[in-house]
Amino acid sequence: MNIGIASDRSGLPPKTIRYYEDIGLVRPDRTDNGYRDYSVADIHELRFLQRARSLGFSVDECRQLLSLYQDRNRESADVKAIAEAKLAEIDRKIAELASLRRLLSHLVEHCQGDDRPDCPIIDELAGERMAR
Amino acid sequence: MNIGIASDRSGLPPKTIRYYEDIGLVRPDRTDNGYRDYSVADIHELRFLQRARSLGFSVDECRQLLSLYQDRNRESADVKAIAEAKLAEIDRKIAELASLRRLLSHLVEHCQGDDRPDCPIIDELAGERMAR
DNA sequence: GCTTGACCTTCCAGCTACTGGAACCCGTAG
DNA sequence: CTACGGGTTCCAGTAGCTGGAAGGTCAAGC
Numbered sequence: 001m002n003i004g005i006a007s008d009r010s011g012l013p014p015k016t017i018r019y020y021e022d023i024g025l026v027r028p029d030r031t032d033n034g035y036r037d038y039s040v041a042d043i044h045e046l047r048f049l050q051r052a053r054s055l056g057f058s059v060d061e062c063r064q065l066l067s068l069y070q071d072r073n074r075e076s077a078d079v080k081a082i083a084e085a086k087l088a089e090i091d092r093k094i095a096e097l098a099s100l101r102r103l104l105s106h107l108v109e110h111c112q113g114d115d116r117p118d119c120p121i122i123d124e125l126a127g128e129r130m131a132r
Numbered sequence: 133m134n135i136g137i138a139s140d141r142s143g144l145p146p147k148t149i150r151y152y153e154d155i156g157l158v159r160p161d162r163t164d165n166g167y168r169d170y171s172v173a174d175i176h177e178l179r180f181l182q183r184a185r186s187l188g189f190s191v192d193e194c195r196q197l198l199s200l201y202q203d204r205n206r207e208s209a210d211v212k213a214i215a216e217a218k219l220a221e222i223d224r225k226i227a228e229l230a231s232l233r234r235l236l237s238h239l240v241e242h243c244q245g246d247d248r249p250d251c252p253i254i255d256e257l258a259g260e261r262m263a264r
Numbered sequence: 265g266c267t268t269g270a271c272c273t274t275c276c277a278g279c280t281a282c283t284g285g286a287a288c289c290c291g292t293a294g
Numbered sequence: 295c296t297a298c299g300g301g302t303t304c305c306a307g308t309a310g311c312t313g314g315a316a317g318g319t320c321a322a323g324c
Contacts, residue, residue: 018274051257055232080251080253113209
């Protein structure tokens with residue numbers, strides 16, 4: 001299968017698929033004319049990568065997950081550990097964004113948003129505490 | 133003031149301060165020996181940038197906010213618009229992470245995490261729907 | 265046989281926002 | 295005089311692609 005088909009079936013752009021090959025994730029055969037030739041197993045791996053990436057795993061985590069995927073003797077505990085670490089990371093990010101959100105929405109609420117220059121958002125950024 | 137002092141007072145690493153100069157955000161004077169020489173106003177701008185960045189504004193948004201900060205005739209509506217756009221973006225990110233979290237925690241809950249190879253997380257990534 | 269167009273190839277550059285490191289200069293204290 | 299803690303520039307690297315240029319391949323249509 002050519003890369004275009006692999007792209008259609010995996011949901012990854014051709015550029016990304018070539019990139020994944022560059023960094024050693026998926027290594028397809030080559031036909032005589034030099035075109036990449038994807039097997040059904042390759043497509044499965046590409047789909048696997050697509051799903052793992054969209055679940056927020058880094059490329060390096062995907063590399064680990066992929067090798068666990070290929071390992072018939074893997075221990076599910078290994079997979080679970082990676083997923084749990086990622087879960088904790090997601091929680092951290094959500095908490096950070098939520099606190100950001102609180103701060104920013106507080107500022108926005110107190111800004112008139114009119115044609116005058118007075119602006120509590122700028123004041124806060126400038127370091128002048130908001131009068132409440 | 134030398135860059136080290138500017139760094140202490142703004143909370144930004146020297147490297148970052150030089151970078152901000154490279155991209156045209158803060159332009160300090162130079163002393164005879166070629167050292168950067170920061171005025172009190174420069175420090176205020178650096179602090180402003182530090183706060184805006186930590187609130188999640190991109191460098192480009194910071195550039196806009198900074199020029200509004202410097203503009204005595206700004207309209208607070210302009211600032212509010214930028215802040216509201218950022219707020220909407222934060223909301224989008226939170227929603228995305230929350231949905232990711234749901235999916236991933238569902239998978240983690242169903243994984244035994246033992247020494248056997250069966251793993252619903254891998255199965256899901258491989259595209260086999262979870263039996264529930 | 266020739267052209268057109270859609271495909272494929274490689275390689276180089278750019279994106280965000282820094283960060284690390286090398287090689288070198290400046291100023292002061294011992 | 296030398297050491298040391300500043301400062302300077304410039305180059306390269308990080309993550310994960312993405313865009314674009316220059317060129318090879320293949321099937322269809324005339």
